[in-house]
Every structure is written in structure tokens, then in C-alpha cells.
Amino acid sequence: MRPSALLPALCALCALAAGRHAEPPVPSPSPHPAGRLQASFEVSIEPAAPVVEHGGSIRLTCRTTCPDPAAKGNLETSIRKHNFQSGPGETSVELINVTEWHSRVLCFYTCAGVRTTVWADLVAYRALEQPVLEPVPWMEEGESRNVTCWVPAVAPVRNLSVTLGWGAETLHTETFEHDARLGPHRVLVTHGITARRRHHGQNVTCQAELSLEPHGPHLSSDAVPAALAVYEFPADPELDPEIHLEVNETANVTCAIRTFFPEAHFTLSLDEQPLPASVSEDGRRAVAELSLPQPGAFRLLCAGRVGPKERRAQATVHVYSFPEPQLHVSTASLAAGEEVTVQCALPAGHSSPLRVRVRVRGGGGRPPTRWDPSPLRWTLVAREEDDGAELTCEAAVPDAGKAPKTSAPVRLAVAYGPRMDEAGCPRRQNWTEGQEVTLRCSARGNPLPRVQCAQHGRPFPVAEPQTAARAHAGTYLCRAANRLGETERVVEVLVDYYDPPVLLAVLVVVAVLVAAILAGTGYGIYYRKKKIREYKLQEKQRQLEMQPLAGRSPEAAAPNGSVPAAGP
Incomplete structure (x- = not known):
């Protein structure tokens, strides 16, 4: 056996001797691929890259191409296994209850005294749980x-x-x-x-x-x-910060949200008591109805919620008792320059935010007094322009946007002497002869003045229709008087008239007569010539008729152009 093949075999035996659960050593590199002995036979594991679920079992087979039927082989691993009956060139085992996440399996065969091994990495996986x-x-x-x-x-x-x-x-x-x-x-x-x-x-x-x-x-x-x-909810709801209501008055309060997404939810409450509210179709406004029987200050809260975010707006509802204001005037009839004392007040029990003022309508156009607490006393120095002016007492909560309540008016009668001006009595008046006219002259004053006019000391009726004549032209002195005095004004009247020119009339008559004479003369000459021509024509015809018929030509016998009839 070559040293390169012997060394892995010895290492594997040492590992098995140390215990079944020891990790098999990695074989040293060999100049020849694993499982080959001088290309005489091969050893392989199936599957080559075994994968098994953690705790499961897997069957592995070690095969060889050794032609020797007596060749011996096996699979070694640290995992408990069950051996199957082996056949020529094949050994199978089942690894049971694989709990090691990564292990190595050794497959070896001895053929003709030569031992060859291969390794396989066994990977255990865990069934994928739901993320x-x-x-x-x-x-x-x-x-x-x-x-x-x-x-x-x-x-x-x-x-x-x-x-x-x-x-x-x-x-x-x-x-x-x-x-x-x-x-x-x-x-x-x-x-x-x-x-x-x-x-x-x-x-x-x-x-x-x-x-x-x-x-x-x-x-x-x-x-x-x-x-x-x-x-999206970038801004707080919108709610009027100050709301003013009279006791038992019914009014609507509106809470609005301009920008939101996807939808807004409203909650309105008064002193922590929920208020029923209706939401507009576009979802941007919530409206609640308020009516309170007692005066006081109440906290109105509007909470808007969009998604998880809530924004709030709050207001103070001022409920006040609002009786009718009363006006007292020291005198309504006085002379110009005299003073009148005016008192504008509310009955007892009115609410403290209420303020009163005096308003003057008509007359000289005085501005109203400023808003002050009740009672308000004011002194007015009467002027001529104040005659006929009306005084009223107004009560309201300033800047609350509500119309004030008003007392019954008191009309001033301011007495003053006569006043004549260009509007009532023009100094220059133009008339036309023959037209119907009136002398215009009136005066202001309280009591109403009496106006009289005179020309050269002779009274002349005022504001009465007259037919204008040349004698009316001239200067008139008009005088107005009442119990407080009198005043005068000079009025000049001009009368326009028309005289046709006499010479022009004479020339027109002469021209007409001359035209008539010329026309008559011309006609006479024309008539005479016409009669002469007629006479001459008649004489010629008479002479022709007296001539013998034999000596006349047929044309002469028919002076009118007719041809006499032929004889038998």
C-alpha cells in the first residue's frame, strides 16, 4: 500500500477507537483522486452530498468497482446507524435520528489488500418555520x-x-x-x-x-x-377661540380640518361633556349646536384624529344675560348751543362682558361714542345740524360679531334762528316773458321761519305761480323771521323778452308786392302775344276761303292737310 493511502486509513481507525461521536479527520491530500488505487478500483458514496432533516433518517450506500467478490467495505459515522445486508461491491446503512447539524461519513473498501476511503459531508436542516x-x-x-x-x-x-x-x-x-x-x-x-x-x-x-x-x-x-x-395631519383643527352666546340662544359651532389623509374623525365636547356633531360630506367640518340656559364661561374642545395622531383646538364659550338697553335724555327740545345729558344703561343682572354706547343718526352725522360699561353718561352740545337727529342706546359684546340690541330712539328738536342760503333762496333768478314762474325763496330754522319778499316796497308773493312780465324784472328784498330772530337776502330777477324788427317786416311786405307786380306784368304780356297770334291765324284762313276754287291747288283747298274727295 502506498503511504498516501495508508495515512488516511490509520487516521480513521484512530478516530473510531476514540469514540463513535468523534469527528472523522480530513484525509491528507493524495496525488490521486479519492477512491482510486492506481486506477484499479473506485469507491463512492451515494448520495454524494447527503442532506437530512434534523432528527430524521437517511440511507447511504458505499459502492466500489473492485472486481474481487471478497472485497470488504463499510460506512463509518458518529451517528447511530442500522446496517443492511450487503452485496458484492455495495454496502448500505441507514443513519437514524440525525441530530448533528454537520458530520462526516467515511466510506471505505479493501480490495486485494488495498484500502481506499472517501468522505461525505452530511448536512442536517431544520424544517422552515413561518417567518x-x-x-x-x-x-x-x-x-x-x-x-x-x-x-x-x-x-x-x-x-x-x-x-x-x-x-x-x-x-x-x-x-x-x-x-x-x-x-x-x-x-x-x-x-x-x-x-x-x-x-x-x-x-x-x-x-x-x-x-x-x-x-x-x-x-x-x-x-x-x-x-x-x-x-397626513400637519395642522391643528380650526375653531373660533371666543364664542359669545346669549342665554338660551341657539347657535352652531364649527370645527374644521383643512389638510388630512386618509380621513379625519372629530370629537366635540363642552366642559368634558360630549356634544353630538354632524360631519360635512367632504369630511372637513364638524358642526355642533349650542344652547345654554345659564350665563358663564364654558370650555369647548374639538379633537381631531387622523390615523394615530390627535390634534386639539379649544375655545371659550361666553354665555351672557342680555336685557334690552335703556336710554334717558334730559330734554329732547332745546336751543342750539344748549346741553343735553344722555344716559345709556342696562338693567341690573346683565353679564359683565356687555358694553354700551350712544349712537346719533341723522343731523350733523356725529360718530357713536366708544363702547363702555353700563351705565354710560354723555353730554351733547346741540347744534343746528342736530335738529331732527335720533339718539339710541346700543348694547353688545364688542368684537363678538353679533348685532347689538338697540333702545327706542329719542328725536331731538333743536331751535335756531332763520338761515337763508343759495340752495333755498338763489340770489339770481332768470325768467322768460310769458312763462309761468315763481319767486323761489325759503329759509331754514326751528320754528320754521316766515318768508316775505317785496319789490320797491311792494309785497310780492313767494312760491306762487305768476306769468312773467317785463315789469317783474328788478331787485327784491326777502326777509325770514321766527321767534329766535330774522335775516334778509337780496334777490335779482332778470326777465328775457323778444321784439320783432319793424324794418324787416316792411322789407318783406315790399318784396312780396314787387314779386306780385312782376308776375302780373309778365302774365299780361304773354296773354297779349297769344291773342295776336290767334287773330293772325284766323285772318289768313278767312282770306284763303274767299279765293276761287279753280285757282286753288288741292293743298290750298285743304289748309288743315285734308284732301277733298274726288268727283264722279
């Missing part, structure tokens, strides 16, 4: 997070591959071909994703594959998919 995909929590739009999948107790790890995906898209595939661990190990795979709205509702998947091909099975298992949920 576990960790739940993916809600993700905010644009948020990045790791997806994690783990495979429990897999062996051998180097034959494992794990694929993460979502929808029809593959996110990541990880392999472990460089993992040298023999026993089962838990394998963890992670991959980062960034959430977008389009990903909402897509399934994240995890598939584990244990490939022992071509000598063993190809195992595959899928984790339970995890649905990806994406949300």
Missing part, C-alpha cells in the same frame, strides 16, 4: 422607518434567503451564503422605507426560502402580510 413580519405602525407622510422580518431557528443559515416587498414591488433580498454557523439561528432582516400617500393600504410581505438543491429540498414560507397605513 414573522413585525407590524408596521402608522407612518406619517414622508416618514422613514425600518421594516423588520425575522425567521426563527433556521439551519443551515447559509442556504437561507429572505425577500421583503410591498404590493408587486420587491424592496430587498438578503442572502447568507457566508454565514458559517452550523446550528439553528434566528435571522433578522430589516430594510428602510419612506411612506407616501400612494403606499397607503399596500401589503408589506416577507418570504423566507431555504434552498438545499440540488441534493435536498427547496423550502419556502411566507409571513402574514402587514398592511401599510400612511397618514
Whole structure:
């Protein structure tokens, strides 16, 4: 036997002597392939790369090409085995309850005194358990997070591959071909994703594959998919921070969310008591009805939830008692320059946020007073323009967006002396002779002044229809008076009239007469010439008729062009 073949045989015997569970030594390199003795015979193991499930059994066969029927061979391993009846050139064993994750099996044969061995690596695998995909929590739009999948107790790890995906898209595939661990190990795979709205509702998947091909099975298992949920909720709900209501007044309060995905849920409460609310069709607004019987300040809370995120907005609801305001005026009739005292007040028991003010409508257009607590006292110095103005007392909560309540108005009567101006009594008035006109002159004042006008000391009616005449032109003195005084104004009246020119009329008459004479003369001449021509024609005809018939030609006998009839 050659030394290169003898050394592995001795090592194998030493290993078997040390114990059945010792790992067989690796044979030293030989210049010839394993299982050959000077190419006289070969030794082989089937299967060449045995694979068995952990705890299972596998049948191995050691074969030789030795032609000697007396050749002896066997399989040696640290695993408990059961021998089968051997035949020429073949030995079979069954390895029972394989629990070693990696072991080596020795096959040897002795042929003609020569011993040849081969080795086979026995790999045990563990049935692939279902991988576990960790739940993916809600993700905010644009948020990045790791997806994690783990495979429990897999062996051998180097034959494992794990694929993460979502929808029809593959996110990541990880392999472990460089993992040298023999026993089962838990394998963890992670991959980062960034959430977008389009990903909402897509399934994240995890598939584990244990490939022992071509000598063993190809195992595959899928984790339970995890649905990806994406949300967007960038801003708090919108709610008016201050809400003002009168006792027992019914009003709607609105809570709105402008931007959200996929859907928003609203909760409204008043002092921690839930309020029934209706949500708009587009899901952006929740509306609740409020009506409170007692005054006070109440906390209104609107909570909006989108996905896992909740945002809140709160407001204060001010409920107030709002009686009608009352107005007291020291006097409503006074003279210009006198003072009037005005009091604007609310009855006892009104709510503290209420404020009052005095408003003046008409007259000189005074601005309202500022909002002040009740009672409000104000002094007004009467002017002529205030005559007829109305005073009212208004009550409201300023800047609450609600119309104020108003008391009954008080009208001022301001007395003042007569006033005449261009609008009521123009200084210059133009009339036209023959037209119906009136002298326009009126005066302002309280009491209403009496107006009288006169021309050269003679009274002239005012505002009465007159037929304009040239005598009305001139200057009028108009005087207005009441119990507080009098005033005067000078008015000038101009009367327009029309006199037709006499010379022009005479020229027109003469022209007409001359035209008539010329026309008559012309006609007379024409008539005389016509009569003369007629007379001459008649005389010629008479002379022709008196001539003898024999001496006349036929044409002469027929002066009118007719030919006399022929005789018999």
C-alpha cells in the first residue's frame, strides 16, 4: 500500500477507537483522486452530498468497482446507524435520528489488500418555520422607518434567503451564503422605507426560502402580510377661540380640518361633556349646536384624529344675560348751543362682558361714542345740524360679531334762528316773458321761519305761480323771521323778452308786392302775344276761303292737310 493511502486509513481507525461521536479527520491530500488505487478500483458514496432533516433518517450506500467478490467495505459515522445486508461491491446503512447539524461519513473498501476511503459531508436542516413580519405602525407622510422580518431557528443559515416587498414591488433580498454557523439561528432582516400617500393600504410581505438543491429540498414560507397605513395631519383643527352666546340662544359651532389623509374623525365636547356633531360630506367640518340656559364661561374642545395622531383646538364659550338697553335724555327740545345729558344703561343682572354706547343718526352725522360699561353718561352740545337727529342706546359684546340690541330712539328738536342760503333762496333768478314762474325763496330754522319778499316796497308773493312780465324784472328784498330772530337776502330777477324788427317786416311786405307786380306784368304780356297770334291765324284762313276754287291747288283747298274727295 502506498503511504498516501495508508495515512488516511490509520487516521480513521484512530478516530473510531476514540469514540463513535468523534469527528472523522480530513484525509491528507493524495496525488490521486479519492477512491482510486492506481486506477484499479473506485469507491463512492451515494448520495454524494447527503442532506437530512434534523432528527430524521437517511440511507447511504458505499459502492466500489473492485472486481474481487471478497472485497470488504463499510460506512463509518458518529451517528447511530442500522446496517443492511450487503452485496458484492455495495454496502448500505441507514443513519437514524440525525441530530448533528454537520458530520462526516467515511466510506471505505479493501480490495486485494488495498484500502481506499472517501468522505461525505452530511448536512442536517431544520424544517422552515413561518417567518414573522413585525407590524408596521402608522407612518406619517414622508416618514422613514425600518421594516423588520425575522425567521426563527433556521439551519443551515447559509442556504437561507429572505425577500421583503410591498404590493408587486420587491424592496430587498438578503442572502447568507457566508454565514458559517452550523446550528439553528434566528435571522433578522430589516430594510428602510419612506411612506407616501400612494403606499397607503399596500401589503408589506416577507418570504423566507431555504434552498438545499440540488441534493435536498427547496423550502419556502411566507409571513402574514402587514398592511401599510400612511397618514397626513400637519395642522391643528380650526375653531373660533371666543364664542359669545346669549342665554338660551341657539347657535352652531364649527370645527374644521383643512389638510388630512386618509380621513379625519372629530370629537366635540363642552366642559368634558360630549356634544353630538354632524360631519360635512367632504369630511372637513364638524358642526355642533349650542344652547345654554345659564350665563358663564364654558370650555369647548374639538379633537381631531387622523390615523394615530390627535390634534386639539379649544375655545371659550361666553354665555351672557342680555336685557334690552335703556336710554334717558334730559330734554329732547332745546336751543342750539344748549346741553343735553344722555344716559345709556342696562338693567341690573346683565353679564359683565356687555358694553354700551350712544349712537346719533341723522343731523350733523356725529360718530357713536366708544363702547363702555353700563351705565354710560354723555353730554351733547346741540347744534343746528342736530335738529331732527335720533339718539339710541346700543348694547353688545364688542368684537363678538353679533348685532347689538338697540333702545327706542329719542328725536331731538333743536331751535335756531332763520338761515337763508343759495340752495333755498338763489340770489339770481332768470325768467322768460310769458312763462309761468315763481319767486323761489325759503329759509331754514326751528320754528320754521316766515318768508316775505317785496319789490320797491311792494309785497310780492313767494312760491306762487305768476306769468312773467317785463315789469317783474328788478331787485327784491326777502326777509325770514321766527321767534329766535330774522335775516334778509337780496334777490335779482332778470326777465328775457323778444321784439320783432319793424324794418324787416316792411322789407318783406315790399318784396312780396314787387314779386306780385312782376308776375302780373309778365302774365299780361304773354296773354297779349297769344291773342295776336290767334287773330293772325284766323285772318289768313278767312282770306284763303274767299279765293276761287279753280285757282286753288288741292293743298290750298285743304289748309288743315285734308284732301277733298274726288268727283264722279
